[in-house]
Amino acid sequence: xxxxxxxxxxxxxxxxxxxxxxxxxxxxxxxxxxxxxxxxxxxxxxxxxxxxxxxxxxxxxxxxxxxxxxxxxxxxxxxxxxxxxxxxxxxxxxxxxxxxxxxxxxxxxxxxxxxxxxxxxxxxxxxxxxxxxxxxxxxxxxxxxxxxxxxxxxxxxxxxxxxxxxxxxxxxxxxxxxxxxxxxxxxxxxxxxxxxxxxxxxxxxxxxxxxxxxxxxxxxxxxxxxxxxxxxxxxxxxxxxxxxxxxxxxxxxxxxxxxxxxxxxxxxxxxxxxxxxxxxxxxxxxxxxxxxxxxxx
Amino acid sequence: xxxxxxxxxxxxxxxxxxxxxxxxxxxxxxxxxxxxxxxxxxxxxxxxxxxxxxxxxxxxxxxxxxxxxxxxxxxxxxxxxxxxxxxxxxxxxxxxxxxxxxxxxxxxxxxxxxxxxxxxxxxxxxxxxxxxxxxxxxxxxxxxxxxxxxxxxxxxxxxxxxxxxxxxxxxxxxxxxxxxxxxxxxxxxxxxxxxxxxxxxxxxxxxxxxxxxxxxxxxxxxxxxxxxxxxxxxxxxxxxxxxxxxxxxxxxxxxxxxxxxxxxxxxxxxxxxxxxxxxxxxxxxxxxxxxxxxxxxxxxxxxxxxxxxxxxxxxxxxxxxxxxxxxxxxxxxxxxxxxxxxxxxxxxxxx
Numbered sequence: 244x245x246x247x248x249x250x251x252x253x254x255x256x257x258x259x260x261x262x263x264x265x266x267x268x269x270x271x272x273x274x275x276x277x278x279x280x281x282x283x284x285x286x287x288x289x290x291x292x293x294x295x296x297x298x299x300x301x302x303x304x305x306x307x308x309x310x311x312x313x314x315x316x317x318x319x320x321x322x323x324x325x326x327x328x329x330x331x332x333x334x335x336x337x338x339x340x341x342x343x344x345x346x347x348x349x350x351x352x353x354x355x356x357x358x359x360x361x362x363x364x365x366x367x368x369x370x371x372x373x374x375x376x377x378x379x380x381x382x383x384x385x386x387x388x389x390x391x392x393x394x395x396x397x398x399x400x401x402x403x404x405x406x407x408x409x410x411x412x413x414x415x416x417x418x419x420x421x422x423x424x425x426x427x428x429x430x431x432x433x434x435x436x437x438x439x440x441x442x443x444x445x446x447x448x449x450x451x452x453x454x455x456x457x458x459x460x461x462x463x464x465x466x467x468x469x470x471x472x473x474x475x476x477x478x479x480x481x482x483x484x485x486x487x488x489x490x491x492x493x494x495x496x497x498x499x500x501x502x503x504x505x506x507x508x509x510x511x512x513x514x515x516x517x518x519x520x521x522x523x524x525x526x527x528x529x530x531x532x533x534x535x536x537x538x539x540x
Numbered sequence: 541x542x543x544x545x546x547x548x549x550x551x552x553x554x555x556x557x558x559x560x561x562x563x564x565x566x567x568x569x570x571x572x573x574x575x576x577x578x579x580x581x582x583x584x585x586x587x588x589x590x591x592x593x594x595x596x597x598x599x600x601x602x603x604x605x606x607x608x609x610x611x612x613x614x615x616x617x618x619x620x621x622x623x624x625x626x627x628x629x630x631x632x633x634x635x636x637x638x639x640x641x642x643x644x645x646x647x648x649x650x651x652x653x654x655x656x657x658x659x660x661x662x663x664x665x666x667x668x669x670x671x672x673x674x675x676x677x678x679x680x681x682x683x684x685x686x687x688x689x690x691x692x693x694x695x696x697x698x699x700x701x702x703x704x705x706x707x708x709x710x711x712x713x714x715x716x717x718x719x720x721x722x723x724x725x726x727x728x729x730x731x732x733x734x735x736x737x738x739x740x741x742x743x744x745x746x747x748x749x750x751x752x753x754x755x756x757x758x759x760x761x762x763x764x765x766x767x768x769x770x771x772x773x774x775x776x777x778x779x780x781x782x783x784x785x786x787x788x789x790x791x792x793x794x795x796x797x798x799x800x801x802x803x804x805x806x807x808x809x810x811x812x813x814x815x816x817x818x819x820x821x822x823x824x825x826x827x828x829x830x831x832x833x834x835x836x837x838x839x840x841x842x843x844x845x846x847x848x849x850x851x852x853x854x855x856x857x858x859x860x861x862x863x864x865x866x867x868x869x870x871x872x873x874x875x876x877x878x879x880x881x882x883x884x885x886x887x888x889x890x891x
Contacts, residue, residue, distance in 0.1 A: 335790060354867045355646030357709070357717075368709050370870035372718050376643050377785040377841040377866055378794045392790050393865075394872060396711025419705065421651045421662045423684025424694060429651075429664045516649045516664040516682075 255529030257441075257448040259521050263287075265428060268420045268436040273324030273413035274465040275340050280320055284443055290514065292449050299470035302445065302462045306535070307454035314458045314538055315479040316505075316531060318442040321465040322432040323348045323390070323513075325414040327360065330369040330404065334397030336360065336369070339351055339388055341413055350386040352515050353416055358393060362412040369395040369414075416515065426521040434484025434509030437519045441507065442482050445531035458535050478538075480505050482531060484519070486512040504528060549826070550879055555714065558878045561731055562716065563708045565724040569655055571622035571701030572639040575752045577655075578727070578891075582750055585731050597763040600750040602734065605742030606891075611748040613775035614733075614859075614885055615761055615845045616726030616782065617754030620719070621867050623678060625654065628692065632656075632685035633666075635701055638678045640755030642867035647704065650869070652681050654702050658695030660829040662705070694878070704869055712806040714802060714875045721871040723754065725861055725878050732882035737889055746889040747775060754782075754845055761845035769852050777820075779853045779888065780846035784808055784838065784860035797840040799862040802874035804834025805881040808858035811840055813847035818858045823855060824888070833883045834876075846870040859884060 267287075280429050281302050286293055292304045305312055325338040325348060339393035340347050355373030372392045374380035384389065393414060397403035420430035428437075439462055446460060461471060473479060480503055487508035507527045512516040533539070564585065575796055579600050583592060592602045598616070603646035611737035621640030628670075634654070638644070648667045653660040665679040682701060685691045708718040730748045739747070746802045751760030768774045782872050784806040787794040799806045807824060846856035861877040 331790075333790070351645065352649060355643070355865065356650070356868055357870060368711065370709075370711070371870060372789055372791050373643070373646055373865050373868045373870065374791050375785045375789075375864070375866035375868075376641055378787060378792050378797060379841070380792055380794070382643075382645075390791075394711065394715075394717075396715035398712075417651075419651055421664055421705075423682070424661075424664060424690060425684040425686065427684040429684075483837070511649070514649050516651075516666070518664070518684075 251535045253325070255533045256313060256525045257444050257528035257532055259444060259525045259528065261422060261426065261521055264437070264440050264521065264524070265420050265422055267440050268428065268433050271361050271366060271415035271418045272320055272322055273310045273361055274321035275296065277464040281462065281464070284439070285424040287443055287447070289447055289455045292446060297470055299467040301470060303307045304460045305457060306449065306451060306460070307457040308448070308516040309457035311475070312457040312459035313477045314534070315476040316442060316458070316534065317461050317463055317479065317481045318439040319435065319463050319468070319481065319483060320439055322435070325353070327410050327414065329410060330400040330408065332400055334395070334399050334403050336393035336395065336403065336408065336414070338391045338393065338414060348416060349514070350388065350391055353391060354382070354386055357417045359415045359418060360393070360395060360408060360412055361406050361415055362409060365407050367395050367406060367408065369393045375451060417462050422452060427518050428521065429513050429516045429518040433517050433518060434507055434512060437524045438482040438484055438507050441524050442529040442531055444528040445535060448528065448532050449535055453536055456538060479503065480534070482507070482527070484509040501527065508509050513517040523525065550876060552877050553759060555875050557732065557877045558728065559710065559716070559722065561728040562724060563684045565727050566706055566708045566718045567655070569602065569701060569703045569706065570618050570620055570697055571624060571703055571819045572619040572753050572755045573624065574620040574655065574701035582618070587735055589743060591735065597760055598752040599760050599764050602748040603745060604737060604739040605745045607745055609641070609744050611745035611747060611775040612888065613749060613778045614730055615749045615751055615778060615780050616730050617752070617760065617845060618727060618750050619752055619755050620703070620722070621755050625696065625698055625700045625702060628688045628698070629694070630688055632683065632687050632691050634681040634691070634696070636681060640867065644679065645675055646869050649681055651705050652702055654681060654683065654696050654700050655770070656695035656697065656700050661696055665820055675747055679697065684853065694725050711872070715872065716875060717870050717872045719869050719871060719872050722783045722863060722866055725783070725873055727880040728782045728783060729861070729878055729885055733885035733889060736886050737864055742889065751845055758843055758845050758848050761848040765849045765852055774849065777857070778846040778849045779885070780844035780858040781885065782844050782858060782860055783842070783863040783866060785840045785842055785866045786862035788862060789864050797838065799836060799838050801862050801864060801872070802876050804836060804877060805884050806838055806860045806862060807835065807837040808840060808844060808860045809837040811844060811858065812844055813843035814850065814856055814858055817855060820855060820857045827891070828884055831883070831887050833887065834880050846865050879889065
């Protein structure tokens with residue numbers, strides 16, 4: 244049974260440009276600061292796609308004939324992040340989690356690593372301090388917000404503000420994505436980002452002349468899903484990543500799709516080495532394209 | 541602590557020279573015992589016509605000035621902490637051995653680069669078995685391969701050096717962060733001083749050594765001192781040129797290591813291996829003051845390469861620059877301190 248499903252799925256592959264995906268996945272997009280990623284999506288949209296941004300900041304694309312789309316596919320954007328809670332007189336940034344609930348960054352994976360401060364207008368590189376081993380300082384068993392000090396090279400709080408940093412700005416962890424052998428990619432939030440990219444590539448792979456009905460695709464920003472009137476649609480699906488304990492990175496194509504959810508499997512979900520297989524992403528994009536074309540799961 | 545700031549003029553051109561010199565050295569990797577790429581880069585950066593020698597251990601030595609006359613030597617190290625590959629498992633994961641002392645946690649679940657025969661191979665590190673940090677020794681590396689054969693096909697083999705992808709980031713006009721600033725900054729200071737020296741005007745022999753295997757026990761310097769002793773070519777005075785691990789960080793709670801980033805070079809008057817002669821410390825502080833070079837003296841932790849010459853009766857006064865977050869992926873320093881250190885080396889060479 245599984246083999247038959249896989250054969251069916253293989254027929255629906257959408258080719259994935261690995262370099263383009265790595266570039267896309269390396270764009271910092273902490274919750275509330277998804278603008279640069281939205282720009283990257285818009286820049287990659289096919290000419291024939293009709294795009295608009297709603298009041299919440301979500302990016303909508305509608306394709307196919309008709310006035311009103313019956314089906315909707317959503318891809319959430321906005322990665323767990325920190326926010327600048329205050330600026331220390333010495334120019335260091337003090338932080339809080341950006342979210343009040345849901346997924347949080349594990350701070351033990353932030354300490355001693357590069358970060359990016361994402362403001363309304365600019366991105367500024369920084370580092371989260373860590374003890375020097377020579378001085379024998381030990382970190383506590385639990386790394387809390389009070390343990391995180393961000394150095395952006397500012398000599399004072401005024402200096403940091405002159406560089407455009409404000410309380411509330413988001414702090415994203417190291418955005419680098421590693422491309423591994425076997426077409427796997429690893430990095431913070433690479434699974435969710437792969438889903439956003441998969442939706443985009445599914446759209447790019449569409450032949451608009453084959454569409455029988457109108458469909459909607461939406462990339463949602465922080466809190467943006469609340470702005471979507473679900474009652475307008477007969478069916479909707481969210482494309483998102485889910486944890487997998489599969490120890491093999493280069494797993495066979497394993498996208499699963501069911502009503503309401505199209506899932507891409509990711510290893511080590513939510514950590515700095517979250518890993519997805521591009522082969523799985525090609526299948527996911529193929530499934531989404533097929534749904535957009537036929538309305539069938 | 542004495543600080544001389546008044547006379548020293550620092551131009552944008554010198555800051556840019558410091559930045560470019562450092563960038564060229566940071567972008568190559570030289571995990572302990574695998575320093576070859578750093579040595580090759582240093583040789584490329586030497587002023588034209590400057591002769592050099594590489595000994596059996598792998599140390600690089602440059603000599604200037606009248607041979608045998610009151611020789612003075614500066615010693616920086618080429619190696620950096622990291623991992624070496626010890627086993628390729630049947631499932632394609634790599635076992636590693638830690639080279640040098642560092643906290644593992646910033647290197648766990650992180651990007652990695654294995655420096656194989658076909659070039660760097662990207663991977664990710666994974667934690668070993670769930671044991672307390674102090675008992676963990678190293679990390680596993682995952683290249684995305686499912687078998688030993690797949691790994692070997694990438695040109696990866698036992699003994700390869702493993703680091704993290706490195707990038708020199710300029711946090712501000714003068715503040716720099718990167719992995720392996722320890723001791724590429726020392727190497728850069730020596731290169732910058734070498735470029736400004738006129739060998740024909742030197743009144744003494746001046747040697748610049750770039751040594752291997754500092755991070756695992758000062759082994760390169762020990763071999764160099766031993767060899768020079770046998771050859772009767774020991775210097776009268778040696779200056780290790782290495783980091784001054786600084787407590788200039790809100791995370792550190794230390795009564796020593798009080799040297800702020802951006803306030804100049806530092807004499808490592810006391811560390812774990814050396815107590816520099818006070819008269820020499822005072823003399824160098826006075827020289828720096830006369831030249832207007834910002835310099836202080838202090839106590840910090842760690843050993844230094846010059847200490848391996850002390851057993852042979854050589855006076856050792858380690859020179860340094862303040863470093864924050866030592867042996868981590870985000871080592872941080874100030875370019876002004878590098879320029880000051882280069883100027884101090886030049887002044888001592890021209891004495």
